[in-house]
Amino acid sequence: MKKAILSSFIIATSINAMPIQSVKFNGLLHLSDESASEISGLKVGSEFSDEIANRAIINLYKQGYFQNIYIEENDGNVVVNLTEKPVIAKIDINGVVTNDQKAIEQIIDIKKGQMYDEFALNNTKIRIRQFYEARGYFDTVVTTDISPINENENSLHITLIVNRGENITIENVHLIGSNALDYSDIEPVVANKSREFMGWMWGLNDGKAKIYELPSDSEKIQDEYLKKGYLDAIVSAPSLNTHFDNYKADLSYYISEGEIYKTGNISINAPEFLELDTENIISDFKLQKGDILNSSKMKLDAQKLEDLVANKGFAYAKVYPRTNKNSDYTADIIYEVIPEEKVYIREVVISGNDRTADRIIRRELYLTEGNLYNKTDLMDSKNTLKRTGYFEDVQIIEKRVSKDQIDLEVAVKETNTGSIVGGIGYGSSDGLLLNAGVSDSNIFGTGYKGSIMVDKSDDTLSGNINLTNPRVNDSLYSLGGGIFANDYNWDEYDERNYGANIVAGRQIGRYINAYISYQIERSQIDGLDEFYRDAGYKNGINIKSAITPSISFNNTDDYYIPRSGIIASTSLEYAGLGGDMEFFKNRTTFNIYQGLQDYINMDLIFRYKSGFGYIFNDDSSKLPINEKLFLGGINSIRGYDSRSVTPKKNICNPKSNSGGIIPGCKIIETGGKISFNNSFELSFPIINRLKMRGVLFYDYGMIGHSDINEIKRSSAGAGIEWMTPIGPLQLFYAQALDNKQGDDTSSFEFTIGRRF
Structure with a gap:
């Protein structure tokens, strides 16, 4: 009687239930007999049946070590025959420069010492192509050469042969339908730029397409319109018209601008217990009534308001600016303030100071255990530590531990003082x-x-x-x-x-x-x-x-x-x-x-x-x-x-x-x-x-x-x-x-x- 699994296909035969007299495993390399018995559930004295055999094969196959498994039984003597997948003993990457090779080794799905897996190998090819596409190279071809080492079919040498593709060079960027902005207005903010004369020189645009950043470029262009008051502006997804005979392309965006909006009434919607002097706060905003509405200034004003609320102990305060458009092309701005709970400092932890004593750092902090959270105190503490000259970098990391408590980790990177x-x-x-x-x-x-x-x-x-x-x-x-x-x-x-x-x-x-x-x-x-x-x-x-x-x-x-x-x-x-x-x-x-x-x-x-x-x-x-x-x-x-x-x-x-x-x-x-x-x-x-x-x-x-x-x-x-x-x-x-x-x-x- 035989029960087998080849790849992932199970062949079932009828096995009458009987007690197991002995269990033998043939072909084990990475598992001991005891481990295989435990995983499969096949033990001397336990019952053996068709269902138990199926379950044993599936449990062993899930370990990922085996490509063939079949079970034989004769008068209660069970023999489990296994063929393990070959092991990847060596990996070479040909056709790439040294720096690329180091980067590719970090992202691929196959590693030396792992079991060979065809799915992982195919995924590795995809990742290498994506690696080069992210850097502007297209039509990259990855082939493989798989061979046993010393005629040992259980040890494989895999060679990845990379034929890097070509850069797509953007010759022109078109803003179709745009009157308020031209290319020079968006060039500083977008990642995909048109090639400049002698673009290979440092500081000039080489025009290489960055495919993965194209969607965010549309958002950046729309944000430039919002900075100029075009609240109704719509920027299409990018259209990259590529000529694959010479890998040159034209990049187009289709734009509907709409009208310019000016700032209408400005208000702050906040709980009364915050006791905000809203008139004084609004008078200090960068964006005032009658100004052309500028999304960048509006965000800065929202951040300023958020910091003011955080200075009252509301560490997780959020400010959401809303705009209500009016028929006369003005837009009222309402800053919605959600303070959440007041937060106190539970613990301050110092890290990264291998040389500087904790007390030297603590004496420069304006926030310590038991203090009410204050955003200005937090930033002043960070800047004071940086002014000492002791540290290359200082970060104060906020870790929320409950709705009203927070831990601060002062993470410093010491410099050569x-x-x-x-x-x-x-x-x-x-x-x-x-x-x-x-x-x-x-x-x-x-x-x-x-x-x-x-x-x-x-x-x-x-x-x-x-x-x-x-x-x-x-x-x-x-x-x-x-x-x-x-x-x-x-x-x-x-x-x-x-x-x-x-x-x-x-x-x-x-x-x-x-x-x-x-x-x-x-x-x-x-x-x-x-x-x-x-x-x-x-x-x-x-x-x-x-x-x-x-x-x-x-x-x-x-x-x-x-x-x-x-x-x-x-x-x-x-x-x-x-x-x-x-x-x-x-x-x-x-x-x-x-x-x-x-x-x-x-x-x-x-x-x-x-x-x-x-x-x-x-x-x-x-x-x-x-x-x-x-x-x-x-x-x-x-x-x-x-x-x-x-x-x-x-x-x-x-x-x-x-x-x-x-x-x-x-x-x-x-x-x-x-x-x-x-x-x-x-x-x-x-x-x-x-x-x-x-x-x-x-x-x-x-x-x-x-x-x-x-x-x-x-x-x-x-x-x-x-x-x-x-x-x-x-x-x-x-x-x-x-x-x-x-x-x-x-x-x-x-x-x-x-x-x-």
Whole structure:
């Protein structure tokens, strides 16, 4: 008597019920006899029948190991004969480049060590074709070569032979029926673009069709109409007319525009317990009554309203804008607010901080266990952590645990805070400029900041050591200090100074810090000739004892590459607490950062940076030259040597020699009492995965003794910003635009370890 299954077809014979005397399995490789007996249900002493045999065959076949199964029975002795599917021992993919092969290996359904399955193999072919279609290649052909290994039919070598298809190139994009928009209006937002001349160049459109993004392109075009008030606009599905003899195509959309709608009445429909000042909120919306209705502004207003409600503890609040069209082509907007329940923070979990202590992160959070949820506090916590410079990325993940409780996971990705800091440049007067040192803004994960720096050029040698605790005992107070020494061999004189400083500070609110510092410095100036002495400068030793109160504001969203926010500071140095000099010196900086992604759908960052200096001293001739103001260099006006932009004075004195009295004149650098410099920068991505960006800039500065317009200089150029493993790198090429005879200029400047 025999009962068998071949593939998935069962052949039944009549078997009388009888007790099983013995069970034997022939052909098992991947299962033990015990496992096969358990799966099949065939056991000595149990009853054997037609139904039991059928069930045993089906149970074994479901395991996926077998392609043939049949059962023989003789006087209660049962023999189960099995033929296992062959195993895939080797897989090769031919006809593809290395990068494609790695990607294909991740998406195919067959793997080394799996049982051979024809369905999985066919699905693999489909996936390879889809892989190339998603990248714009069509008519890809995938064939297979299947052969046993060493004549062992149970081990197979499968070769996938890929003949990649061709790109479909879009020659033209037609907006049929469109009057309000043309191709240039939709080109920035759609994925499928027409080919440009020399489209193979970086930054130009190559016209390759992206089939899987075509449906969303129709939605993006319709959204552009909605931004312009065309609420009735209808954009058809894309029509790609392809010529497969040359794989070129025309892409068409059929459009019915309708009329432009203006914004009618604006209202907010919200529960009374939210106590929203709706009139004040609406007056602050981007979209106002009478404006052309713009869907983008309406979404921003809805998000703003949603954040306001979330700030009241309603973490899951939703705002749905509805439009009611009127016959006069106006549309009323009703913002429906659904707050759900108030939500409290149950638990805050820190993750990803292999080096930084939990408490260093927690002290920067404005939300903790037991607090009522607040969206602004959440975003401020994230931005504050990013401003520390300790982390490459910060995400605060919200995990709902009940209708009124939420867990927060602060997931950080630490960055290289400890770095070797170095820089190199070249100046026409200073020659090769070098700086080196080590710094760490998060020493051993404690939050302490420290550095040891040395700068060297043909004329200078300087160094300093600094250590700061930004949050003493995790409080709002900071304390730091440092020592420094400098040796300058200027063209006209030598300067040597050394000293120390101590700085104490306190955080005031979320974005403001106040500081007070004390500095004691001994400086010695030698080598000033009679021309400088006649200008009022003297050789000798000076002692400066100065106290400097300062205040700073910082609400940026990142330490190295901020995309929003302001950094501003001002300080007033008073020298005269002992020592032999007395003056007031103000230094003020103002930087603003604005990402343009939301406005032009490009990752551009606009930056404006400025600095102002002023010395309050009625008799500046009593000030040592090293206390005056100078411009030039990477931190003020690029393209000019450091400290080279300064007022100059022509001094004439009689000069004696063995031949008698001969008048002599000389132009000397006097330094300034008032200065202003500013920079306009535009940062753009070059290679995102390497965190490399480009920058275009224009620098302009003014400096004078009594009139700030006395000296004016400007420059323009381009550069690269790169977050390298050893710290941020900046490389600039600058061109002086209005340099005068005698100016010291430089073209290339390079530094590692500075904040962008």
